[in-house]
Amino acid sequence: MAPTLATISINSNTWDVKNFVVNEGHGVKGLADMGIQTLPKQYIQPLEERITSSDVVVDEEQCIPVIDLSNWNDTKVDNMICNAAEKWGFFQIVNHGIPIKVFENVKDATHRFFALSAQEKNKYSKDYSCTNNVRFGTSFTPQAEKALEWKDYLSLFYVSDEEASALWPPACRDEALEFMKKTELVIKRLMESLMKGLNVKEIDEDRESLLMGSKRINLNYYPKCPNPELTVGVGRHSDVSTLTILLQDNIGGLYVKKLGNETWLPVPPISGALVINIGDALQILSNGRYKSIEHRVIANGSNNRVSVPIFVNPKPNDVIGPLQEVLESGEKAVYKQVLYSDYVKHFFRKAHDGKDTVDFAKI
Ligand SMILES: COc1cc(/C=C/C(=O)SCCNC(=O)CCNC(=O)[C@H](O)C(C)(C)COP(=O)(O)OP(=O)(O)OC[C@H]2O[C@@H](n3cnc4c(N)ncnc43)[C@H](O)[C@@H]2OP(=O)(O)O)ccc1O
Numbered sequence: 628m629a630p631t632l633a634t635i636s637i638n639s640n641t642w643d644v645k646n647f648v649v650n651e652g653h654g655v656k657g658l659a660d661m662g663i664q665t666l667p668k669q670y671i672q673p674l675e676e677r678i679t680s681s682d683v684v685v686d687e688e689q690c691i692p693v694i695d696l697s698n699w700n701d702t703k704v705d706n707m708i709c710n711a712a713e714k715w716g717f718f719q720i721v722n723h724g725i726p727i728k729v730f731e732n733v734k735d736a737t738h739r740f741f742a743l744s745a746q747e748k749n750k751y752s753k754d755y756s757c758t759n760n761v762r763f764g765t766s767f768t769p770q771a772e773k774a775l776e777w778k779d780y781l782s783l784f785y786v787s788d789e790e791a792s793a794l795w796p797p798a799c800r801d802e803a804l805e806f807m808k809k810t811e812l813v814i815k816r817l818m819e820s821l822m823k824g825l826n827v828k829e830i831d832e833d834r835e836s837l838l839m840g841s842k843r844i845n846l847n848y849y850p851k852c853p854n855p856e857l858t859v860g861v862g863r864h865s866d867v868s869t870l871t872i873l874l875q876d877n878i879g880g881l882y883v884k885k886l887g888n889e890t891w892l893p894v895p896p897i898s899g900a901l902v903i904n905i906g907d908a909l910q911i912l913s914n915g916r917y918k919s920i921e922h923r924v925i926a927n928g929s930n931n932r933v934s935v936p937i938f939v940n941p942k943p944n945d946v947i948g949p950l951q952e953v954l955e956s957g958e959k960a961v962y963k964q965v966l967y968s969d970y971v972k973h974f975f976r977k978a979h980d981g982k983d984t985v986d987f988a989k990i
């Protein structure tokens with residue numbers, strides 16, 4: 628049962644905020660819904676983890692590339708994709724052919740899921756979910772973090788339509804599945820373009836497994852936050868996927884690190900666009916040619932925000948390492964062969980710490 632503002636003093640030790648948010652399943656949305664006016668101390672991030680205006684470049688010329696896919700048969704588009712993957716690690720795509728209604732539906736479904744009661748959402752938490760493939764949670768790894776992050780999420784690992792029908796929450800199941808299905812072709816074509824740049828001529832069955840053998844969709848909810856400047860929505864990290872396809876709403880707040888220096892660039896919301904980023908698994912497979920870039924999300928003092936990433940991954944039992952075609956020219960391997968599920972477990976067992984995850988696979 629949620630305490631009322633009148634009966635608690637958030638920053639005193641009389642109320643266990645972490646228990647309320649994490650164990651009882653209220654999430655940060657539960658705190659925001661209570662109307663708290665001051666950020667609980669558990670969310671105060673060290674200075675170096677907060678994003679300040681001096682870290683940020685706001686310059687139209689310095690934005691991540693926006694790639695128009697209407698002429699995908701033109702090799703210039705392949706080149707733009709490979710170039711963006713090498714130089715930026717992040718880009719946006721427009722004119723991709725996916726109906727905008729699919730995006731609206733999955734964003735509405737995200738709001739619908741997070742509007743459920745804590746009791747209902749908590750049925751999908753690590754402690755109560757009947758499967759590891761469906762998980763409602765908050766922050767990133769609350770058990771390992773010194774300071775919590777201002778975000779709740781629902782994470783859905785896709786196995787089959789039958790499993791999704793049986794186990795994914797009805798409030799968002801159909802819309803999340805539809806978003807996954809409608810992005811399938813774009814994901815395949817992006818991979819084909821990216822493989823051309825690595826001299827991989829054909830995506831056979833083994834390669835298909837390595838590049839896109841499993842998928843996870845997350846629904847992220849960032850409620851309006853008191854004192855947003857003291858905390859983060861998501862801390863500095865790179866994704867452990869091969870590719871991430873991200874749908875963001877119109878609020879903004881995602882920042883990516885510029886390759887080669889310490890500045891951060893905003894990823895401006897573009898109606899109808901999808902944000903694409905290279906993950907660690909593809910950085911490893913490409914022996915460092917394609918870059919998995921650090922990114923983070925700020926908290927917002929005025930609005931709730933949602934985002935929906937699809938993480939495209941190897942299969943958990945795949946072993947990943949630099950592709951043979953990349954090393955053919957005599958290039959030295961920078962990464963060793965690692966079991967993908969070991970890599971992901973390593974990522975999930977520690978707090979967000981920027982790019983350090985990929986060191987796990989360094990030779
Ligand atoms: C949540 O905030 C996030 C998330 C992200 C995510 C970025 C990505 O790139 S996600 C893509 C990850 N790739 C895959 O899921 C595909 C491959 N999957 C696997 O290899 C496995 O399914 C597995 C994820 C390793 C889980 O295997 P399992 O045998 O079930 O292992 P467990 O022991 O249950 O879990 C290990 C460890 O991880 C934690 N964990 C598992 N799943 C999740 C999840 N969906 N979200 C958060 N944490 C998860 C689990 O609690 C375990 O930790 P323990 O301490 O309890 O041992 C980016 C940024 C964000 O802010």
Ligand SMILES: O=C(O)CCC(=O)C(=O)O
Nearest residue numbers: 847861875881924934936
């Ligand atoms: O919310 C966003 O814009 C990005 C979230 C993110 O980086 C993630 O879920 O991995």
Ligand SMILES: [Fe+2]
Nearest residue numbers: 864865866922
């Ligand atoms: Fe991410």
